[in-house]
Amino acid sequence: MTPFVPVIDAHCDTLQRVLKKEGTLGEGIPKGHVDLARMRTGGVNIQVFACWTPVPYQRHGATGYALRLIETFYRQVDQFPDALFPILRASDLDRITPSGPIGGVLSLEGAEPLDGYIEALDAFHRLGVRWLGLTWNFRNAVADGVADGESGGGLTPFGEEVVRRCQELGIVVDVSHLSDAGVEHVLRLATGPIVASHSNARALRKHRRNLTDDQARAIAATGGVIGVTFVPSFLTDDPAQASLDHVLDHIEHFAEVVGVNHVGIGSDFDGIGDTPPPRGLEDVSRYGNLRRGLAGRGFTQADIAAIMGGNWLRVLRQVLPD
Ligand SMILES: [Zn+2]
Numbered sequence: 001m002t003p004f005v006p007v008i009d010a011h012c013d014t015l016q017r018v019l020k021k022e023g024t025l026g027e028g029i030p031k032g033h034v035d036l037a038r039m040r041t042g043g044v045n046i047q048v049f050a051c052w053t054p055v056p057y058q059r060h061g062a063t064g065y066a067l068r069l070i071e072t073f074y075r076q077v078d079q080f081p082d083a084l085f086p087i088l089r090a091s092d093l094d095r096i097t098p099s100g101p102i103g104g105v106l107s108l109e110g111a112e113p114l115d116g117y118i119e120a121l122d123a124f125h126r127l128g129v130r131w132l133g134l135t136w137n138f139r140n141a142v143a144d145g146v147a148d149g150e151s152g153g154g155l156t157p158f159g160e161e162v163v164r165r166c167q168e169l170g171i172v173v174d175v176s177h178l179s180d181a182g183v184e185h186v187l188r189l190a191t192g193p194i195v196a197s198h199s200n201a202r203a204l205r206k207h208r209r210n211l212t213d214d215q216a217r218a219i220a221a222t223g224g225v226i227g228v229t230f231v232p233s234f235l236t237d238d239p240a241q242a243s244l245d246h247v248l249d250h251i252e253h254f255a256e257v258v259g260v261n262h263v264g265i266g267s268d269f270d271g272i273g274d275t276p277p278p279r280g281l282e283d284v285s286r287y288g289n290l291r292r293g294l295a296g297r298g299f300t301q302a303d304i305a306a307i308m309g310g311n312w313l314r315v316l317r318q319v320l321p322d
Helices: 014-019 036-042 062-079 090-095 118-126 146-151 157-169 180-189 213-221 244-258 284-296 301-319
Strands: 008-012 046-052 084-086 102-109 129-133 172-174 226-228 263-265
Touching: 008 263, 008 301, 014 046, 014 062, 036 102, 036 284, 046 062, 046 129, 046 301, 062 084, 062 102, 062 118, 084 090, 090 102, 090 301, 118 129, 118 157, 157 172, 157 180, 172 301, 180 213, 213 226, 213 244, 226 244, 244 263, 244 284, 244 301, 263 301, 284 301
Parallel strands: 008 046, 046 102, 084 102, 102 129, 129 172, 226 263
Antiparallel strands: none
């Protein structure tokens, strides 16, 4: 018997759908990609739920918007207490069993909700936020996003303070969406694992949201993990043709460049915008296809367990407060 290793997805935008009343995690979200029943089918045990601020709110109103999403998450926990619980500390990871309740990790995607105040980071931590994507695509008080990368901007002094405070509090620091200069700047300040929750390999698909091999190596050197993402436009030059095979290509590439212990999954389900998800990975219930695909590419069962969640588990154990 191989020991149980949870399956962990490091990024989805499903809380937006619940907030918009498209459904609930327990009763199902017909238009969406993720709900508790389909997570069970796909074997997902821990889901990182992103709180992303829509663009019109990013300059004003981000704090309130993030609070709405955080409250949406806790209302789901209240409504389905036997099926969903928040992961707040390392010991909560021990509550995960193959068929037990699913653990949710709250993440801010973009530091806009901090509104430039370090105390706000502590307050969000008290509210259960355990993961911070420093930027979305655009510049904020912390750093430049990928869409501002041409200015060459890294972290601001406030951004340096935020990275340091995340590491003190036990918040996972996430560089997906950050400008190249920002990624390098964060890596210089790393005292523990730095992650990219949902980014692919620029060597396979030249896209500003993807990582260079050097960035991937530097992330791995911190003990961090790269979450390969299913967003078709980050997978291939022809997003309409994106399939499971492209996802496997990116996983294989990172496994070759940084080793299998630094590769994970960050689907971006419910955040995939213009195209449907890749063929074979239409929603979270399809994770079995990914497992089988990895086996088909020659990964061992131990490798597959690491990629499907074991690596994220290691990061969470290391970063989260006791
Ligand atoms: Zn994103």
